[in-house]
Amino acid sequence: MNITIDSHSGFCWGVVRTVVIAEESLKQFEKVYVLGHIIHNPKEIQRLEDKGLETISAEDFPRIADEARILGILPKVLIRAHGEPPETYRKALELGIEIIDATCPVVTKLQERVRKFHDQGYQIVIFGKKDHAEVLGVRGVCNDQCIVVLTVEDALSSVNLDSKTVLFSQTTMDRPTFVLIKEVLQARIKDLIVDTMEGIATEFHAKDTICGQVSGREDMLRKYASDHDCILFVAGKASSNGKVLYDVCKEVNSRTYFIEDISEIQSDWFNGLNSIGITGATSTPQWYMNHVKEHLSKFAGHISSN
Ligand code: SF4
Numbered sequence: 001m002n003i004t005i006d007s008h009s010g011f012c013w014g015v016v017r018t019v020v021i022a023e024e025s026l027k028q029f030e031k032v033y034v035l036g037h038i039i040h041n042p043k044e045i046q047r048l049e050d051k052g053l054e055t056i057s058a059e060d061f062p063r064i065a066d067e068a069r070i071l072g073i074l075p076k077v078l079i080r081a082h083g084e085p086p087e088t089y090r091k092a093l094e095l096g097i098e099i100i101d102a103t104c105p106v107v108t109k110l111q112e113r114v115r116k117f118h119d120q121g122y123q124i125v126i127f128g129k130k131d132h133a134e135v136l137g138v139r140g141v142c143n144d145q146c147i148v149v150l151t152v153e154d155a156l157s158s159v160n161l162d163s164k165t166v167l168f169s170q171t172t173m174d175r176p177t178f179v180l181i182k183e184v185l186q187a188r189i190k191d192l193i194v195d196t197m198e199g200i201a202t203e204f205h206a207k208d209t210i211c212g213q214v215s216g217r218e219d220m221l222r223k224y225a226s227d228h229d230c231i232l233f234v235a236g237k238a239s240s241n242g243k244v245l246y247d248v249c250k251e252v253n254s255r256t257y258f259i260e261d262i263s264e265i266q267s268d269w270f271n272g273l274n275s276i277g278i279t280g281a282t283s284t285p286q287w288y289m290n291h292v293k294e295h296l297s298k299f300a301g302h303i304s305s306n
Contacts, residue, residue, distance in 0.1 A: 001270070003296050004228070006279035008220050010286040012213035014104030015039060018081040019048070021102040025078060026051050032100070033064055034078040035088065036133055040239035041283045042260065053078075058088060065095040074098050082133035083107040085140020106171055107134055110209050111141045114168060118142035123163035125149060125185070127178050128170025132240060135170050155181045161188045171211035172241040172282075175218070178208050213282055214241055218248050221279065225249040228277035230270060231256040232296075234289055235281035242281030249279065262295045
């Protein structure tokens with residue numbers, strides 16, 4: 001039995017950056033809070049919480065501000081890679097909370113572009129999940145004056161086809177659906193602009209704001225999944241990017257199994273197989289995939305050196 005870990009899996013650079021900022025802050029300050037789970041992966045959350053990171057919600061701001069005042073320290077709140085709406089920064093400032101901003105630069109850029117087009121009077125359409133943390137941040141920068149769509153049907157029923165319009169994507173959505181929505185709107189709205197990460201494009205130069213760390217992986221992942229008899233996809237169940245990448249594997253290899261924890265692995269998944277591939281989302285820590293590989297050795301004759 002050959003068992004490998006996908007060399008392209010593991011944290012994306014935006015998540016690596018956030019975790020590094022969290023770890024550095026934990027070394028430097030007595031107490032560090034993070035607004036919402038730092039990452040959609042319970043294993044990594046636990047590892048950082050064991051080092052002293054405390055997960056809070058915005059409702060906890062007054063409490064932590066009071067507690068810090070009593071202790072005579074300045075409360076520090078880390079903003080995770082998904083980013084936050086401007087309201088969060090305003091509230092923190094009012095309460096004397098210091099923000100450690102670990103928003104992924106790709107998300108910051110998306111927020112800036114949404115703000116710019118909103119200020120210019122465009123109808124903003126976002127392909128994404130309405131209540132996803134990143135989308136909440138993006139909605140905040142345009143005062144929630146935007147339309148969030150998940151499907152072509154959503155777009156057709158909610159977008160005003162007579163307005164000049166700009167279409168964006170949540171950074172972790174799937175490209176094929178984005179392209180479908182773009183084409184449907186492009187055919188119906190005269191002034192549609194699809195924003196690129198490099199600059200403003202015309203409708204004849206359509207790109208999107210899906211992160212290259214997600215979309216760039218899809219082709220490599222398809223190949224990796226088809227090169228193995230079975231795929232163990234390791235990710236937190238709340239990971240949006242995990243769901244997208246799992247579907248990519250499942251499409252080309254029906255023996256793809258989603259696990260969050262090694263306790264979910266069933267030995268009969270591997271009967272009669274020669275190779276197992278382990279891969280994961282951009283929020284899946286490398287150390288946990290190594291752990292899965294070690295665990296699988298119980299069911300396999302040998303582990304490859306990959
Ligand atoms: S997937 Fe892309 S946008 Fe999201 S945190 Fe990673 S680098 Fe940033």
